[in-house]
Structures are given as structure tokens and as C-alpha cells.
Amino acid sequence: MSALKIKKGSSSHSAYDLRSHFSDVIERHTLAVIVENEPGVLARVIGLFSGRGYNIESLTVAEIDHTGHRSRITVVTSGTPQVIVQIKAQLGRIIPVHEVHDLTVEGPSVERELALLKVRGKGDARVEALRLADIFRASVVDSTLESFVFEITGTPEKIDAFAELMRPLGLQEVARTGVAALARGGDSIV
Amino acid sequence: MTKTMTGAKIVVQALIDQGVEVVFGYPGGAVLPIYDEIFQQNKIQHVLVRHEQGAVHAAEGYARSTGKPGVALVTSGPGATNAVTGLTDALMDSIPIIVLTGQVPTFMIGSDAFQEADTVGITRPCTKHNWLVKETDKLAGTLHEAFHIATAGRPGPVLIDIPKDVQFATGQYTEKSKRTSHYNPQMKGDIDTITELARAMETAKRPVFYTGGGVINSGPAASQLLRELVEATGFPITSTLMGLGCYPASGDKWLGMLGMHGTYEANMTMHDCDLMINIGARFDDRITGRVDAFSPKSKKAHIDIDASSINKVIRVDMPILGDVAHVLEDLLKVWKANGRKTNTEGLAKWWKQIDEWRAIDCLGYEQTGTIIRPQHAISRLEALTKGYDRYITTEVGQHQMWAAQYMGFEDPNRWMTSGGLGTMGYGTPASIGVQMAHRDALVINVAGEASWLMNMQEMGTAMQYRLPVKQFILNNERLGMVRQWQELLHGERYSSSWSEALPDFVKLAEAFGAKGIKVDDAADLDDAIQEMIDYDGPVILDCLVEKHENCFPMIPSGKGHNEMLLRNAKTQGAITATGAVMV
Numbered sequence: 001m002s003a004l005k006i007k008k009g010s011s012s013h014s015a016y017d018l019r020s021h022f023s024d025v026i027e028r029h030t031l032a033v034i035v036e037n038e039p040g041v042l043a044r045v046i047g048l049f050s051g052r053g054y055n056i057e058s059l060t061v062a063e064i065d066h067t068g069h070r071s072r073i074t075v076v077t078s079g080t081p082q083v084i085v086q087i088k089a090q091l092g093r094i095i096p097v098h099e100v101h102d103l104t105v106e107g108p109s110v111e112r113e114l115a116l117l118k119v120r121g122k123g124d125a126r127v128e129a130l131r132l133a134d135i136f137r138a139s140v141v142d143s144t145l146e147s148f149v150f151e152i153t154g155t156p157e158k159i160d161a162f163a164e165l166m167r168p169l170g171l172q173e174v175a176r177t178g179v180a181a182l183a184r185g186g187d188s189i190v
Numbered sequence: 191m192t193k194t195m196t197g198a199k200i201v202v203q204a205l206i207d208q209g210v211e212v213v214f215g216y217p218g219g220a221v222l223p224i225y226d227e228i229f230q231q232n233k234i235q236h237v238l239v240r241h242e243q244g245a246v247h248a249a250e251g252y253a254r255s256t257g258k259p260g261v262a263l264v265t266s267g268p269g270a271t272n273a274v275t276g277l278t279d280a281l282m283d284s285i286p287i288i289v290l291t292g293q294v295p296t297f298m299i300g301s302d303a304f305q306e307a308d309t310v311g312i313t314r315p316c317t318k319h320n321w322l323v324k325e326t327d328k329l330a331g332t333l334h335e336a337f338h339i340a341t342a343g344r345p346g347p348v349l350i351d352i353p354k355d356v357q358f359a360t361g362q363y364t365e366k367s368k369r370t371s372h373y374n375p376q377m378k379g380d381i382d383t384i385t386e387l388a389r390a391m392e393t394a395k396r397p398v399f400y401t402g403g404g405v406i407n408s409g410p411a412a413s414q415l416l417r418e419l420v421e422a423t424g425f426p427i428t429s430t431l432m433g434l435g436c437y438p439a440s441g442d443k444w445l446g447m448l449g450m451h452g453t454y455e456a457n458m459t460m461h462d463c464d465l466m467i468n469i470g471a472r473f474d475d476r477i478t479g480r481v482d483a484f485s486p487k488s489k490k491a492h493i494d495i496d497a498s499s500i501n502k503v504i505r506v507d508m509p510i511l512g513d514v515a516h517v518l519e520d521l522l523k524v525w526k527a528n529g530r531k532t533n534t535e536g537l538a539k540w541w542k543q544i545d546e547w548r549a550i551d552c553l554g555y556e557q558t559g560t561i562i563r564p565q566h567a568i569s570r571l572e573a574l575t576k577g578y579d580r581y582i583t584t585e586v587g588q589h590q591m592w593a594a595q596y597m598g599f600e601d602p603n604r605w606m607t608s609g610g611l612g613t614m615g616y617g618t619p620a621s622i623g624v625q626m627a628h629r630d631a632l633v634i635n636v637a638g639e640a641s642w643l644m645n646m647q648e649m650g651t652a653m654q655y656r657l658p659v660k661q662f663i664l665n666n667e668r669l670g671m672v673r674q675w676q677e678l679l680h681g682e683r684y685s686s687s688w689s690e691a692l693p694d695f696v697k698l699a700e701a702f703g704a705k706g707i708k709v710d711d712a713a714d715l716d717d718a719i720q721e722m723i724d725y726d727g728p729v730i731l732d733c734l735v736e737k738h739e740n741c742f743p744m745i746p747s748g749k750g751h752n753e754m755l756l757r758n759a760k761t762q763g764a765i766t767a768t769g770a771v772m773v
């Protein structure tokens with residue numbers, strides 16, 4: 001069965017597969033939503049997820065084109081295939097949404113997240129924390145005699161793993177940015 | 191070309207340029223500059239309603255009966271919050287309306303100023319889109335865009351919140367020019383899928399057209415094409431509550447409305463069909479009943495302009511995203527070009543089966559004695575008003591379903607009812623909106639006594655603007671639909687479903703300066719209806735009917751289409767525990 005192409009607005013190639021399969025398997029999808037950077041647009045997107053009971057695992061937003069007033073929202077969500085298709089279609093209905101891309105189905109993509117972790121400790125624990133940070137390519141962005149702030153980038157799973165290792169070594173606080181994602185290869189979606 | 195003028199004038203100028211003739215509204219501090227501009231012109235008529243909810247429903251009635259967008263104007267704070275029900279109603283039923291709200295001046299926003307409310311925040315989930323305009327220069331462009339958004343694609347309500355200082359300040363007026371909007375929904379459907387559907391129509395043994403409000407929203411051409419398609423193929427056709435009139439009720443392919451209170455033949459046809467062609471309907475839960483028992487043997491096509499409606503509830507095999515008229519035109523072309531084939535043998539059998547279902551006469555009733563049966567009252571209303579240039583609005587409840595069952599609609603835009611939201615209090619203001627657009631037509635609100643009381647203040651509006659709207663109240667002294675559910679699934683414990691301490695509707699009519707008529711004997715019914723029709727002004731007809739009548743057929747919640755309750759059904763225990771949690 002062929003996929004039905006839906007063109008939203010004058011922009012190109014947002015394609016949703018309307019001939020979706022109904023199954024109970026919960027899938028995790030990363031969506032890139034290109035929006036008009038106008039007041040309230042984030043509230044519209046978040047309100048859609050809360051109002052219709054969809055999951056948000058991660059959400060990041062920032063303006064990516066100052067002259068064109070475009071922002072890019074990266075949402076990581078989960079649901080059955082039917083729900084994922086619904087989410088995309090519902091996002092597409094929001095007027096200031098220009099494009100919705102499902103990076104999970106449109107081809108391989110890279111996902112990265114940045115995190116800051118504050119670890120407090122002395123003696124061996126402190127040395128061990130530094131050693132592990134080195135293995136994870138985390139860098140020290142602040143230090144005192146009994147604390148470090150590490151900066152780490154990577155997949156959410158890598159950050160989870162690093163945080164887990166830091167926990168017994170005196171992990172105090174974590175700040176994460178949420179996922180940013182781009183499709184691999186030379187083609188761009190905006 | 192640009193001109194400089196005040197924000198308030200820009201608002202009025204934009205409305206004029208958009209062809210607006212009527213605005214339904216209610217003034218207050220935050221919209222006084224706009225009211226001042228309205229006062230100083232005579233292109234737009236302002237209708238002063240009696241409650242802002244009434245303004246929005248009136249705008250809906252205007253829109254639904256004309257195909258043009260309706261406009262309402264209300265003040266900040268309470269004016270805006272009173273508009274919320276109407277906005278939600280319009281969103282659920284895809285009615286294009288533009289609501290303008292006043293707002294406290296920009297420099298006071300966020301200070302909990304007098305009559306400040308976060309209007310765009312409150313109305314974000316109940317509008318198709320909304321704007322807070324903080325610069326006078328952006329006002330004209332936003333207004334023009336608002337009309338485009340409200341009417342393009344799947345129509346819906348939009349709201350523009352305008353702070354008072356923006357109304358006073360001067361800015362550039364830009365004309366309604368070639369739009370630069372990026373919102374241009376796809377109108378043409380995918381031709382491959384349309385071809386696939388045309389092929390399926392050639393071989394189907396048990397096809398059915400399942401149509402909805404989308405046909406009406408698509409415009410008169412869509413209804414015309416649908417009629418052509420039905421006549422050419424000979425397929426049976428049913429419609430949702432919102433779609434009544436898209437195909438004439440007098441047509442011999444017409445099965446009546448489907449769904450929870452739909453006809454036996456329509457629901458059985460849906461259940462047993464092998465090809466379901468959904469045109470502009472959305473598989474609402476009032477239609478499907480139990481989803482996993484919904485039309486189990488059919489291949490399903492779905493034509494809809496809104497991608498999110500497709501596969502939301504029911505999985506379909508042939509999704510066609512596009513405007514109904516555009517898609518039907520292509521579908522007819524392809525099907526004709528392929529030789530106008532249908533499975534005549536299969537169809538003949540199918541119609542034989544359908545005729546057997548029809549013979550059940552699911553809407554039959556007996557009118558004996560003096561007590562008026564509500565079904566009889568509606569049937570007589572139908573018979574006596576049929577010949578008129580007639581528009582019907584309704585409230586919500588049993589009377590609404592009886593109106594849908596016992597009245598016949600020959601054309602689109604003649605039937606205004608609150609479907610998706612089920613808003614009691616819709617009908618009276620809607621009738622006013624309709625009558626404003628069709629001054630010489632016979633406009634009747636088929637009401638229940640309880641619903642009618644919810645926006646009865648609008649009788650004042652009808653009087654002021656000499657709108658001869660007829661309020662036909664089926665008075666069962668009950669919240670009838672609630673009572674019916676309590677009978678069916680709450681052990682006949684009629685908790686708060688009486689209409690006690692009802693007003694004397696005749697005196698009430700007279701208090702407004704309207705005509706009041708009361709009828710409680712079946713023998714007098716026709717005369718009373720005729721008197722209502724003939725009176726040149728607003729009328730309240732208080733029609734006392736049987737108090738304990740149930741509305742049948744009924745698909746109890748949680749059941750499938752083939753498990754309908756018919757009249758004389760044993761109603762106790764008809765709804766199972768799983769069904770009872772559903773609404």
C-alpha cells in the first residue's frame with residue numbers, strides 16, 4: 001500500500017502515512033516541528049499533548065531562523081502507531097505549524113542531548129568521578145575542592161548511563177536540555 | 191494602498207471589506223471604541239443580543255444557514271468567558287465564525303486589571319486559531335487572515351483579542367489583498383485512491399454512502415455532486431445529524447439519519463455493508479456505537495479535509511484527504527470514464543434486504559387520545575411547514591432527536607443543531623442568527639422546555655429586531671433525555687430530571703411582547719401550529735406532550751449497530767456495566 005502524501009501549506013514534503021497499521025505496540029518517535037515563532041505557539045503544542053492525553057518524553061524549542069521567524073520544536077513522544085499518526089495530524093492542524101517531520105520514520109537521524117551534572121565528593125569517589133567523566137567524554141566546567149560540574153553531550157541513553165554511574169559518587173543535581181535531532185545525510189527539511 | 195486610521199476604525203473597515211453585513215454583539219468598556227465606530231456607519235448592522243453566549247450561537251446560526259462566516263463582538267473578561275461555550279460548539283461542529291473580544295490596554299495586561307482575563311489562553315483549546323493583537327498596524331492583516339483561517343479547510347471559530355489602546359491608536363489599514371497566508375489546505379484528493387474507490391464501487395454488493403457535515407461545509411456544489419453520485423449509482427445513503435439536508439429526505443435512496451437515534455435501516459445497512467463510503471463525517475461515537483462491533487465486514491473509504499479525522503477512531507482502507515466537492519467531482523469522472531458500472535445483481539439483493547429493514551417501520555408511533563405524542567407534534571409541524579421557505583434550529587435533548595427523525599430536509603443549510611457539543615441553549619439564539627440572514631423565511635426553533643430556558647433572554651433580541659422566530663417547545667416537563675437514561679441505566683431513579691416551577695410560557699411570551707400559544711390536546715395541535723406560522727412576529731408555542739415518552743430507536747452505549755432498542759423495547763438492563771461508563 002502506498003503512503004498518502006499530505007502537503008501542509010506551501011512548504012514541501014511533510015508526509016504522513018494515513019494508511020496506518022493499528023497495533024498495540026508502543027513506539028518511541030522523535031518529531032521535528034517547524035513553527036512560526038509567534039507568541040503562544042509553544043502553549044498550543046503543549047496544550048495539544050496535554051489536552052488529548054499524549055505523552056511528552058522530551059521537548060525542546062528554540063528559534064532557528066531569526067529573519068524567517070521560524071522555531072524548531074523537537075518532541076520525543078511515545079504511543080501506538082495509530083496514536084503517533086494522530087499526533088502528527090493534530091500537530092499539522094495547528095495554524096502556525098509549518099511542517100511536521102517524523103525523524104524516526106523518515107530515515108536515520110542523530111539525536112543529542114546536553115546535560116550538566118553536579119557531583120560532590122572527596123577522595124577516591126572524586127577521582128573515580130573524574131575517571132568516568134573522561135571515559136564518557138564529559139568535561140569539567142566548574143570545580144571546587146569538593147565538587148565538579150560536568151558537561152556531557154550524547155544520546156539520552158548515554159546521559160542516563162553517566163548519571164547512573166555518578167549517583168553513588170555524590171550526584172547532587174542534574175539539568176538536561178532535552179533532545180535535539182537532525183536527519184543524517186545531506187538533505188534538509190527546512 | 192494603505193490608509194491611516196484608528197484601530198477601532200480598522201476593525202470596522204476590515205469587516206466591511208470582508209463583506210460582513212451583520213455583527214452580533216454586546217458592548218462593554220474594552221470595546222467602546224469599536225462600538226463608537228459602528229455607531230458612525232451604516233454598512234454593518236449590529237444586533238444587540240442579551241448574553242454573549244447568544245451572540246456566538248447567533249453567529250453560528252447565521253453562518254450555518256448562509257455558508258458565510260458569522261461575526262460576534264464582545265467585551266473583555268466576562269464578555270469573553272461568556273463566549274467560550276459558543277466557541278467550543280463551533281469548533282466541534284466546524285462552523286466558521288469570527289469572534290472579536292476587547293482586552294484591557296496592553297500596558298495593563300498581566301496586572302489583574304478590571305475585567306482582564308487571559309482570553310487567548312482560555313480560548314486556545316476552543317478555537318481553530320486565535321490572536322492577541324498588540325500593534326494597531328497588525329490589526330487589518332490579522333483580521334483578513336482570521337476570515338481566511340475560519341473559512342478555509344475544515345472551518346471553525348477564530349478569535350481576535352484587541353486591547354483598548356490598540357483600538358484608540360492610529361495605524362495603517364491594509365486592504366484585503368492577495369493573501370500571503372501559509373495556510374492553504376489541500377483540496378484535491380489523491381487520484382490513485384479515488385480510482386481505487388471507483389473500482390470498489392463497481393463491484394460492491396452492499397455499498398452505502400455515510401455522509402456528514404463536511405458535505406454541507408464544502409458548499410452547495412458538494413451536495414449537488416452527491417445527489418448526482420447517488421442517482422447514478424443507486425447506492426443507499428444515510429447521514430449524520432450534522433449532514434441532514436445534503437441529500438433530500440424525499441429521495442428514494444434515503445435511509446434516514448444513522449447513529450444512536452438513527453433509523454433501523456440506516457444502522458443495519460451500516461452494520462452489514464461491504465463498502466462504506468464516508469463523505470465528510472468523522473466516525474463520532476454517537477455514530478459508531480461500540481467501535482469493535484462497527485461495520486465488521488466492510489471496506490471503508492473516508493473522504494475528509496482534515497487529516498486528523500482519518501484513522502482517528504476507525505481504521506479505513508481508502509483514505510482520501512481533500513475537499514468533498516473536489517473529490518466527488520473526480521470520483522464521478524473516474525467512475526463514469528470507467529463505464530459507469532455497478533454490481534446490479536448484488537445491489538438488487540441489497541435493496542431487497544434494506545426494504546425488509548424499512549418494513550420494521552422503526553419510527554412508527556400511535557397517536558391516540560388527547561395527550562399529544564411528541565413524535566406526532568413534530569410530524570404535524572413537518573407537514574404544516576413543509577411548503578414554506580423553512581429553516582429549523584433545535585435545542586438539545588429528545589426533541590432534537592425527534593426533529594431529526596420526523597422532519598425531512600431537502601436542501602443543505604436548512605438545519606441548525608448543536609451536534610458535537612450538544613449545547614442546550616443553542617437553538618433560540620441560533621434561530622435569531624438564521625432569521626437575520628433570511629428575513630422572510632419561516633424560522634422555527636424546535637425546543638425542549640428545559641433547554642429553552644437556558645437562553646430565553648434572547649426573546650428580547652427577537653422583539654427588538656422584529657425577528658418573527660417561532661419557538662416550538664415540546665414541553666414534557668422533564669429533562670427528557672436525562673430521564674430516559676435514568677430509566678435505562680439508573681434503575682428509574684429520576685434524580686433532578688424534572689422541570690419544576692416552569693414559567694407560564696404564554697404569559698412569558700406576552701411579557702416579552704411576543705405571542706404565546708398553549709396546546710395540550712391533540713385535536714387542537716394543527717390549529718395551534720398554523721396560528722404560530724401565520725402570526726407576523728415572534729411566537730412561543732408551548733406544546734404539552736406525553737411526559738414519559740422515550741426516543742427510539744436507540745443504540746445503547748457500549749452496543750453495536752445491530753443491537754438497537756426499538757419502541758416497546760424492554761429497556762431495563764439494556765445498558766451493560768461497560769456501556770454505562772460511556773456517555
Ligand SMILES: Cc1ncc(C[n+]2csc(CCOP(=O)(O)OP(=O)(O)O)c2C)c(N)n1
Nearest residue numbers: 587588589612614638639640641669670671
Ligand atoms: C448545557 C447543557 N447542560 C446539560 C446537558 C445535558 N442534557 C442533555 S439533554 C438534557 C435535557 C434536556 O431537556 P429538554 O430541553 O426539556 O429536552 P427533552 O429531552 O425533554 O426533549 C440535558 C440536561 C446539555 N446537553 N447541555
Ligand SMILES: [Mg+2]
Nearest residue numbers: 638639668670
Ligand atoms: Mg423536556
